[in-house]
Amino acid sequence: MSLITDYDSNGYDYRSYWDDRDYEAWAEDHALENTVPWLGSPEWMVDFGGGFGRNAKHYRTRARRYVLVDYSTTNLRNAAQGLAGDVADGRAYLIRADLNRLPFVDHAFDAAMVVRVLHHLSDVEGALAEMGRTVRDRWLLDIPIKHHVLGLARAAVHGDLAAMRGPEPVVTGHSETPFYNFKLSVVRQRLLDAGWNTRLAGSVNNLRRWDRSLPPAMVRTLRPAVQAVETAVRHGGRGWFGPSQFVYANRNTNELALRATDSLAARMCCPACGGWLDWTPDAATCESCWSAYPCSDGFWDFTVRAA
Numbered sequence: 001m002s003l004i005t006d007y008d009s010n011g012y013d014y015r016s017y018w019d020d021r022d023y024e025a026w027a028e029d030h031a032l033e034n035t036v037p038w039l040g041s042p043e044w045m046v047d048f049g050g051g052f053g054r055n056a057k058h059y060r061t062r063a064r065r066y067v068l069v070d071y072s073t074t075n076l077r078n079a080a081q082g083l084a085g086d087v088a089d090g091r092a093y094l095i096r097a098d099l100n101r102l103p104f105v106d107h108a109f110d111a112a113m114v115v116r117v118l119h120h121l122s123d124v125e126g127a128l129a130e131m132g133r134t135v136r137d138r139w140l141l142d143i144p145i146k147h148h149v150l151g152l153a154r155a156a157v158h159g160d161l162a163a164m165r166g167p168e169p170v171v172t173g174h175s176e177t178p179f180y181n182f183k184l185s186v187v188r189q190r191l192l193d194a195g196w197n198t199r200l201a202g203s204v205n206n207l208r209r210w211d212r213s214l215p216p217a218m219v220r221t222l223r224p225a226v227q228a229v230e231t232a233v234r235h236g237g238r239g240w241f242g243p244s245q246f247v248y249a250n251r252n253t254n255e256l257a258l259r260a261t262d263s264l265a266a267r268m269c270c271p272a273c274g275g276w277l278d279w280t281p282d283a284a285t286c287e288s289c290w291s292a293y294p295c296s297d298g299f300w301d302f303t304v305r306a307a
């Protein structure tokens, strides 16, 4: 059973994480502006672990319809507010689900992205297989690596370089909220095993936290130079420099695409048994195992209760 990081405990609101992180937000926005176009103009797109919809601005006008999947009810309620217009227009759908057990049929989406999520996944191999199963041919992944420049420097100081070289993830944080950092080649190999060809798309957050301990006036003065370095390293540091490595994955599949006009219901199945669902405006019920999945507060809850 994989551990799911709880973003709802103690009244936490993930939006507050971004309060003092202008640089991180800028670096990531800039990288996404340049890489999300690689996904083309999908008919149906999914944002895995999409949180409160922070990144929807990068794809909401490119994709005809999009689905945001997350486990956190707080994030989904906030997404329901922030994306209310798209939800009301039938362009956006908010689904609560575990990325290890998704309520979608194979190849339900043309394109997908997963940003700032993999470091939470204790069974990354299983979750990648489960997410990838539901995506037809284009996928943008943000992979947290252990062997970035700062990580290597820290490991050298602590005499821990062997852990950087091995295939196992390095785990930081504490037992309830561990953070997993991976060897990039291992994750790319897992994707290749599942039929995905991968290409390095950008090294991101290369100078993370540079602005945290400097006086504001100095930060303002240095900002243009630092942003120029971040942009240069986004290309030159692909695969090795920064802690977040963006990877573009695509594959050729012989499977027939679902018709673009097919509804969300045609793309979904019971996450517990894979059965077809019977829909009312308030709930979806599995025709095989009778599990019921309610809709309230603007999102559908497709989490599976423990037996």
Ligand SMILES: C[S@@+](CC[C@H](N)C(=O)[O-])C[C@H]1O[C@@H](n2cnc3c(N)ncnc32)[C@H](O)[C@@H]1O
Residues within 6 Å of the ligand: 003, 004, 005, 007, 014, 048, 049, 050, 051, 052, 054, 055, 069, 070, 071, 072, 075, 097, 098, 099, 100, 114, 115, 116, 117, 120, 121
């Ligand atoms: C750091 S946030 C990133 C959110 C968004 N992608 C962004 O970049 O703003 C991580 C998100 O992953 C979600 N998450 C973590 N593990 C998950 C799981 N097993 N299933 C679904 N969502 C998960 C959390 O609820 C949280 O919203």
